[in-house]
Amino acid sequence: MGVKKIFSGVQPTGNLHLGNYIGAIKNFVDLQNENNDCIFCVVDLHAVTVKQDPKILKKNIRETAATFLACGINPKKSIIFNQSSVPAHSELSWYLSCVARMGWLNRMTQFKEKAGKDREKASVGLYIYPVLMAADILLYDATHVPVGEDQKQHLELARDISKKFNTDFEAPDFFKIPEPLIQKSFARIMSLKDGTKKMSKSDPSDLSRINLTDTDSEMVNKIKKAKTDTNLFPTDTYSLKSRPEIENLIGIYSSLKEKKIEDSLNDFKDQNFSFFKEELSDLIVEKISPISKEIKKIKEEKGYIDQVLRDGSDKANEISSKKIRDIKKKFGF
Ligand code: AQP
Numbered sequence: 001m002g003v004k005k006i007f008s009g010v011q012p013t014g015n016l017h018l019g020n021y022i023g024a025i026k027n028f029v030d031l032q033n034e035n036n037d038c039i040f041c042v043v044d045l046h047a048v049t050v051k052q053d054p055k056i057l058k059k060n061i062r063e064t065a066a067t068f069l070a071c072g073i074n075p076k077k078s079i080i081f082n083q084s085s086v087p088a089h090s091e092l093s094w095y096l097s098c099v100a101r102m103g104w105l106n107r108m109t110q111f112k113e114k115a116g117k118d119r120e121k122a123s124v125g126l127y128i129y130p131v132l133m134a135a136d137i138l139l140y141d142a143t144h145v146p147v148g149e150d151q152k153q154h155l156e157l158a159r160d161i162s163k164k165f166n167t168d169f170e171a172p173d174f175f176k177i178p179e180p181l182i183q184k185s186f187a188r189i190m191s192l193k194d195g196t197k198k199m200s201k202s203d204p205s206d207l208s209r210i211n212l213t214d215t216d217s218e219m220v221n222k223i224k225k226a227k228t229d230t231n232l233f234p235t236d237t238y239s240l241k242s243r244p245e246i247e248n249l250i251g252i253y254s255s256l257k258e259k260k261i262e263d264s265l266n267d268f269k270d271q272n273f274s275f276f277k278e279e280l281s282d283l284i285v286e287k288i289s290p291i292s293k294e295i296k297k298i299k300e301e302k303g304y305i306d307q308v309l310r311d312g313s314d315k316a317n318e319i320s321s322k323k324i325r326d327i328k329k330k331f332g333f
Contacts, residue, residue, distance in 0.1 A: 003035065005176075006144050007040075007137050009083065010024065011047045012057060014060060016211070018199060018210040019190075019199035020148075024147065025071045027146045027183060039316065041316075042061050043083045043136065045089060050126065065080060066298040069294075070292075071291055080312040083136065085313035088317070088320035089139065092327065100134070101164075104160060110129075133158060139323050145158075149188045150198065159178060162175040171330060195247065210284060213292050219284050220281040220285065224277060229245065237265070249280060
């Protein structure tokens, strides 16, 4: 297969965690190293769809960029920038919100989950979040978008918007129809405290997630306290269906070991959970500790993160301003 044009983003809404790493960033690095054209964005405009403290947001934008770099995204190979430094994202989002239909947005389950019961009080931005996401992707003619499973519906919407624009303006192929790249297994890492909820930056309990900035002892402690049950260690994948916390821990182990679930279960045959948890925390420390140390080092390099973001936004502005010029012509502006 030829070179793919990749776009993906991460919100600077707090410490990135093992779910972001396994579900998204690990995949970003692989795609980059397969020599695809990659753009990775710190999506700060998405972050402000819910209220943010400006000082904390500023820190989180730099921290997210540092995490990209520490995980292996190389600014010499990929474009790394923050969304608010490229005005074309907001501009295209407006044009596309005139193409997208209310009925399509009404179906978005993430809005329903995030807005909760008090939907009337949710920001309009939260409601049209998927339109901004479509703009992010279509602006760069991305052909493939690596995301966690939770973003699949938003990507389908981006495809629908792209098709409708191309039809409405009689411009077949003007926007690409982007393909989601969702990992077949381990696409959704769950909370360490509740196997039915996804691991999330905004979960009030820090024990629910492994942050990529955690120290070794914090990681070990969180795995020690991770919820399990009193039954014996599972021997087959079928029994995992009714044991979400166990399924999640074995999923994390298998993903980091790059093994099939069946083979991981075999590794721990006749063992107890405390032995498994020790092996799992050793593995997490082995994989995440170098990232955590690298994040710290990058943050101490004065001016480095700002320089990377500046260079990235120069490149992103150059590509996106050309596309905006063509889009404006289509509208008759
Ligand atoms: N638990 C997860 N398992 C697998 N993939 C995940 N992703 C997020 N959580 C998991 C994937 O990471 C990428 C970046 O996500 P994001 O930070 O932009 O948004 P999010 O999905 O809203 O992440 P959080 O942690 O749940 O943030 P908050 O709490 O702020 O809403 C995406 O590709 C996502 O699929």
